[in-house]
Amino acid sequence: MASITRLFDIPYYQKEQFNSIPDALTTKENGVWVKTSTQEYIDKSNAISRALLQMGVQKDDKIAVISSNNRTEWHIMDIGILQTGAQNVPVYPTISEDDYEYILNHCGATYCFVSDTEVLRKINLIKDKVPQLKEVYSFDTINGCKNWTEVLKQGEEANNQDEVEARKNSIITDDLATIIYTSGTTGRPKGVMLSHRNIVSNVIDSAPRIPFQAGKSRALSFLPICHIFERMVVYLYQHYGVAIYFGESIEKISDNIKEVKPTVMTVVPRLIEKVYDKIYAKGNDLSGIKRKLFFWAIELGLKYEPYGANGFWYEFQLKIARKLIFSKWKEGLGGNLELMVSGSAALQPRLCRVFAAAEIPVMEGYGLSETSPVISVNDMRNRGFKIGTVGKPIDNVEVKIAEDGEILCKGPNVMLGYFKDETKTAEVIENGYFHTGDIGEIDAEGFLKITDRKKEMFKTSGGKYIAPQILENAMKQSRFIEQIMVIGDGQKMPAAFIQPNFDFVKDWAKIHKINIGNTNESMIANKIVIGRFQEEINVINEKFGHWEQIKRFELTPDVWTPDNGHLTPTMKLKRKIILEKYKNLYDKIYS
Known part of the structure; x- marks a missing residue:
């Protein structure tokens, strides 16, 4: 059985465990969902690797990939780059031209793959100031810009797969896989260096917390793939044989949910708030008994406690509310949604309660780019869910609270350091513990609660x-x-x-x-x-x-x-x- 020690092992593991999933990666193109099977994913990734080697890409070269939306091409490029021992440097598409210039020069990117005309426009504005950048390719067809399919075709016609295999065999689990430039609330972005082991361990150690049906679930992915949260979760989906559909944009997410009918998706609290506000507004437009029932169900949901803690009478009422009101919420979210995983900011407890009452639980987790990212996450099963907390630490990750209340983390998920910045690295990693900068506490049952940012x-x-x-x-x-x-x-x-x-x-x-x-x-x-x-x-x-x-x-x-x-x-x-x-x-x- 194939084991996963490096990120590019994941598609091969999926192929071995689940055969070739027909919709391993699916993107909407010209109004049609275009599926890529596991086998196609592997074949195209290998073609990219062959072409990159012919283009002179060396181990530890940096290749920037900048996409305004999640798409199949990004993931083919990701595996194709990683198999050569080069690093995929994803970049936020919406940052300023100055930040583009800084990041591409700081990491020394030799090639850049972009999604669309707007990202290309920004790159073209600063390209002359990035001397080591050899070429820019686009995923969309854009006049005057080379297309990524040129690289794909070159690789499909190449016969140097033995060279790719040799390069893959030279890569060890502690090698650098990617540099994530943190958005930062002040100053220049820092380059977080994550190894294959960092992210792979986070995938493997987070997996037991997510109640997927292996090989039977369907995910909708739309949060920025350049952020390690969504990227790690997409690797986790692949590990579990989940069919992945990439949302067109945040504006079209409502339509995409109805089309895809996902069983799982990642979210940020702001999106949950917007969904709730829309539902609430529709309830406000009702009249008579329907309106009374709607707000009765809401009030009931806002008192929700897991594991029947509110007693028999509450659970009896909740059963009625789920049948009459909350079932329609599920229908509006595609009808199959069983789980949402929330990260990046604090989730309001009222939203956690009301969606759990509606049988669409939001599992809140916690982590940082520097921790690959998951440190802890809630889990509905085995009494692992507690409202107002970010769950219990995942396997193999140690969390302790410093004397001043700061959350410290130690484990295989902790970054290698900040790229080209030993001083800042030494400021946050001491005796193997990463200093998160967050203030928190661990309760008697082992649940972690975040209370504030130390610096704030x-x-x-x-x-x-x-x-x-x-x-x-x-x-x-x-x-x-x-x-x-x-x-x-x-x-x-x-x-x-x-x-x-x-x-x-x-x-x-x-x-x-x-x-x-x-x-x-x-x-x-x-x-x-x-x-x-x-x-x-x-x-x-x-x-x-x-x-x-x-x-x-x-x-x-x-x-x-x-x-x-x-x-x-x-x-x-x-x-x-x-x-x-x-x-x-x-x-x-x-x-």
Whole structure:
């Protein structure tokens, strides 16, 4: 039986365990889902490897792959590159030209494969400043740009497979596989070096937590493949013989879910919030008994506790709610969805409860690019699920809490270090333990709970410590609040910038017949709207000590997005940039 020690072993393992899955990788092209079988996947990957060797690619060369959407070609290139001993350097498509220039020069990329005209446009703007870059190829057909099929065809006509096999045999599990450039909330991105062993161990050790039916499940993949979370999960799908369908875009995800009818998909909390908001809005449009039943089911779902902890009467009511209301939620999500795996940010406990009640559990996990990424994850089975936590550490990963509350992690998943930066590596890895920068605790049952970012904690002028993420996560449970950033370092009191949930505020104003105008600016200037936000904050403030409570806030008219500079591609707050953007509001609060 084939064993998996290097990432490119995974397709061969899938072939041996599950024969050739007809839809191992599936991408929509011109309105049609185009399937690639396991055997085709292997054959095309080998063709890419043969061509790359003919093109002079050496062991430890770096090849950048930049794609705006997940697609079959990315994964064929990935295995094809890895088999040569070169490293696949995935890059976020939405970063600035300056960051493209920095990353391609920092890693020394010799070739670059891009998805579309927009990514190519950015590369062309900085190509002259990247002297070692030999050629750029595109997945889409673009005039004036070489196409990746030229490389594929060259490899299909080549007869140097013996050279590929020799190169594969020279690669050991501790060799570097990829460099992941972290999006970072400040400064230049850092290149996280991950070995084959780092990621393979994470696949193998995470696998027991995911209740897949081996060879029988179907996944929809749409989170950015350049991030290690989605990439590791796609390797995990392959290991389990899961048929993988790549979503067209985040805008079309609703249509793709109905077409693909997945049993599993990865999500970020923001997507879950949007799904819930859409469901809630539809329920709001109902009338009479249907409306009453809908909101009765919601209230029931918000009280959900796993493993029958709420007792017989609750479980009896839940059974009725599932049949009458929640079953329709499942239908709206394709009808087969059994599991969503959430990462990258904290999931609101209310969403965790209500989706678990609807029998579409969201299993929240935790990890970082530096840990390949999974450190811990919830699991519905064997009492491994606890709302408000990120689950128990996975096999072979040791977690301990330092004296100052920081989460430390040790295991085969911990990165080799930061590329070309021994100083920063030494700052975060000490005695084999990776210092996550997150503050947390492990409860009596072994569940890990994240409470804040170590670097983001601050002290008021009164000497009181404030953990902003705890406040932010609590405030975001309000459906009025889309994004919030707590401020007040060195000031007499905590305050906040708030991006309203503009769609929800519009619906609320319509129901209450309040004229808030037609723009975001007019909405946030409305005294009734401001008063309503104050009510929300007052209620949530009661959960905190007097020194922690949000004393003042300002609403912002902008939608906080990665493109607008407020968030990283993984939806984390860029605190320094947000402070700069709203310096006038900061001065207004503290003047």
